[in-house]
Amino acid sequence: MSQSGPSLQVLVVDDSPVYRELVSQALQGQDYSVTFAKNGREALELFAQTAPHIVITDWMMPDVSGLDLVQRIRGSELAYTYVILLTSISDKAMVVKGLAAGADDYLTKPFDPGEFCARIGVGRRIICLQRDIEAKNLLLQEAARTDSLTGLPNRRAIEEWAERQIRGASRHGYPLWVILADLDSFKSVNDNYGHDAGDLVLQKFAEVLRGTTRASDICGRMGGEEFVMVLTHVDQNGIFPTVDRLREQFASLVFRFGGNSASVTASFGIAGFQGREIAEFSQLLRRADEALYAAKRGGRNRVEVAVLQP
Template structure:
């Protein structure tokens, strides 16, 4: 009974729940004027099962049905969407016209009512209003998600920005603690980046940052996170990864970068390199991600001191500041 009618990919899904065959046939004939996918249920139980499986955006339901009636169906559907931003548009058909009944329907989550018997032109008009509302809700939700994504994305490189990385650090810190898993951080700094900006201009500097971001994105594994930490500095967050594995990822990224060149605005070719600092928590003690970042920063400093374009791992015994403490 739930076979969809032909529809375009952008069509709305409309669930019709009506136990009376004559009324159901009238509804379907009326809805055939619209280019939408229609799912059909002969009672409330079947409608609920279809809803859970298909998640239609619009529901047309009778109030009085055997088993699960329209009011209970509305209650279940609204409860299933309590945490969702996009909620279905629910149109109830009923011969009830008492204010208390209509209030009960609205309280459960119905969007609109049509009194029985109804005119097809009225049903079409109400459905079109529902479709318009749902399309607008879709657009608003897409705009909201895009805005959230942009707020967490570095505009130049398309990577996670610092705000996004801080949130990912918190999430992976909690996950590592619960699973007693290792967690590693890699800090990367573009070598002699100030000289690139001074000698070749900021447009060339931006191209260098894009090349670095592409190499880091290619060098990390599925499940790793990479983002721009600030300026010419990038951070990689590697869940469930020990120090040796993280160093291998850093070396792979470094090697990828050494094969990259950037053409300056004056035509000269620049070779790109970066230094990497790696730190890891073993999964035994609670990982402190900001301490990991600090340790990776120390290792990055050692890589710069050793001549740049290399990977250094943080070892506490090699840290003079740690020894002094």
């Protein structure tokens, strides 16, 4: 983020009205949104409410000291806060204590307004770097859970999600289904029309899956030409027609590769559970896989359902 980004929240804590005024004057005309606290208690309240980026705190206050405040801030779960101790204590041993407690910087009173602003500018740089890193971390975390070709969640993301859903299903007693899908004779698509054609088929299948997945369900790519869906709130009579519609929808697509028209089909294996006993996702997957193999053996372009586990 640059200087032109949204203004940073600054919390100024000082029991002296004179110093609050001096700080206010020093910050005037700068791109900060400033709030003031008269004591440590008020500071803690405002800190929790406004989650400031930068805190400038006096050391000596009648209730919570600046040092305590720093420690409390460092103990909080909020994003990193840059803390500057403002103090009349110039004893080096005390300064060391303040920095060791978690302060990022200190200034002794009386301060020079120019130096004061420069020090806050350092805080601004640190906070902006911190934000950039957090934003990139989020992107990385998302990328680590996404299949790059189809944009669907990958195996790792599905496993995490499914474990949570399974616990919910057993707590509330609703049925949960694991559906494994595998494109039929997919190797021949790659062999006959090339890998770009294969990729297009995978993307199209992902699109069909996504189109039939409700917000409470998840679909993803396990790897290769294998996909998985986890559906809840569909009863035993409803699951076969739901998946069979999906099978039909995909099989009816016509792909044009070069001058050729082609269609591709998929086989599906379903396993589910309903009850209070928590099922293992890996076990459901294994049973769905057995059903999938039965669908393949039965001639492909089919849906097979394993018996519902009690």
